[in-house]
Amino acid sequence: MRSVKVTIASPFSLAISEIAPDKSISHRCAMFAMLADGTSEITNFLRAEDTLNSLNIVKNLGAMVVDDGEVIRISSEGIKESSEILDCGNSGTGMRLFCGLLSSAEGHFVLTGDEYLRRRPMKRVTAPLRDIGAKLDGRNDGDLAPLSIRGASLKAFNYESKIASAQVKSAMILAALRADGECSYSEPELSRDHTERMLKGMGAQIETDGLITIIKPMKKLLSPLKIRVPSDPSSAFFFAVAAAITPGSDVVLEGVTLNPTRIEAFKALERMGADISYETTENKYEPIGNIRVKHSPLKAIIVEDNISWLIDELPALSIAFACADGVSVVKNAEELRVKESDRISTVVNGLRACGIEVEEVHDGYSVKGGELRASTIDSHGDHRIAMSFIIAGAKCSMHVTDIECINTSFPNFFEIFQKITKVEFL
Numbered sequence: 001m002r003s004v005k006v007t008i009a010s011p012f013s014l015a016i017s018e019i020a021p022d023k024s025i026s027h028r029c030a031m032f033a034m035l036a037d038g039t040s041e042i043t044n045f046l047r048a049e050d051t052l053n054s055l056n057i058v059k060n061l062g063a064m065v066v067d068d069g070e071v072i073r074i075s076s077e078g079i080k081e082s083s084e085i086l087d088c089g090n091s092g093t094g095m096r097l098f099c100g101l102l103s104s105a106e107g108h109f110v111l112t113g114d115e116y117l118r119r120r121p122m123k124r125v126t127a128p129l130r131d132i133g134a135k136l137d138g139r140n141d142g143d144l145a146p147l148s149i150r151g152a153s154l155k156a157f158n159y160e161s162k163i164a165s166a167q168v169k170s171a172m173i174l175a176a177l178r179a180d181g182e183c184s185y186s187e188p189e190l191s192r193d194h195t196e197r198m199l200k201g202m203g204a205q206i207e208t209d210g211l212i213t214i215i216k217p218m219k220k221l222l223s224p225l226k227i228r229v230p231s232d233p234s235s236a237f238f239f240a241v242a243a244a245i246t247p248g249s250d251v252v253l254e255g256v257t258l259n260p261t262r263i264e265a266f267k268a269l270e271r272m273g274a275d276i277s278y279e280t281t282e283n284k285y286e287p288i289g290n291i292r293v294k295h296s297p298l299k300a301i302i303v304e305d306n307i308s309w310l311i312d313e314l315p316a317l318s319i320a321f322a323c324a325d326g327v328s329v330v331k332n333a334e335e336l337r338v339k340e341s342d343r344i345s346t347v348v349n350g351l352r353a354c355g356i357e358v359e360e361v362h363d364g365y366s367v368k369g370g371e372l373r374a375s376t377i378d379s380h381g382d383h384r385i386a387m388s389f390i391i392a393g394a395k396c397s398m399h400v401t402d403i404e405c406i407n408t409s410f411p412n413f414f415e416i417f418q419k420i421t422k423v424e425f426l
């Protein structure tokens, strides 16, 4: 297991153009290309473990994938049964969206993942899919992978989801495209909407009315995607926090998606007092542009609304809480408990180990800003936990163990982080 020691950062000023491409959009590019009539062309696809696993699954399902190192071209003549077990690795997005895509495909499919993914709940997709006729199974009555899927005819549905989850919504939208009539899906708060935007861009008949999405089944194949994947705001956010907590620092994060369902963590950091500005440079499928973050003294905030818009960034935001004046509170965030690790415990235990006063409740935690002290933190195999505590190292020199997981979402993280401070691999 590799680990890393990080040294306290001096003030830095830089523009970063090489933030990892967006993970959510890259998964969708690979999968949605299978619904198109013609060749999809994807540039800046995220070449990280999670999304390369999805691309590999798409190949196993019969798609032609030609990668010239710059553009990935995907063409498909429909989903074909595979003799391979389809391995989603560490990715909840991969597994849940493939459940939706495969539940109407002809044949039998087996989805699995690594030890962490095999512990994460899948009933949130298998149950509503079963209700409309899908044949899915797994341990604990379809809750735990490996999952087996036998494609079936799907009935039209009106589904009211109790959780704001883009993975559940996307799985159901993919199923709806092959159902026997118009479907509707509603959620308690709007979750990220890349699936709706991208499929609509490809010609699917999808309408959004507030929290309700109406989907008409596909009458014909969709138009191929022509897309350059923007940078991932949840990866960019680590450097936003590094700048916000390091006096005198200034960072420009280039080419990031500015989709409002994805930049709520930047808005939270702004509420804390960081000096943040946004510049939109293009708009295809979604607004894309640059985010500039300058250090300013930080104060505590409460985070309780639109939690799904910043769920992936909460571990990194918690490092900013630890450096702020006052007690910050996170509520309504029990979804954190079913990510790659139980992120409420991993954040709380990690901050405590750094000498910060923290209180844990079932759906969140509070953090009293203070003096972070040098510590050794185990990532528990969770990429967001590893990168968050490495960023904390900019403030107090930190030793983080089990760092291989960073390759699931941000393989060039250290190349960039080394521009900010000294990093020593052990």
Ligand SMILES: O=C(O)C1=C[C@@H](OP(=O)(O)O)[C@@H](O)[C@H](O)C1
Residues within 6 Å of the ligand: 023, 024, 025, 093, 164, 165, 166, 167, 168, 170, 191, 192, 308, 311, 312, 335
């Ligand atoms: O749809 C997606 O691409 C994602 C949705 C979110 O999960 P939930 O749908 O479980 O909220 C997020 O945490 C994950 O990193 C990516």
Ligand SMILES: C=C(OP(=O)(O)O)C(=O)O
Residues within 6 Å of the ligand: 090, 091, 092, 093, 094, 312, 339, 340, 384, 409
């Ligand atoms: C939760 C995450 O991803 P997934 O659910 O796809 O594993 C994440 O990247 O923080």
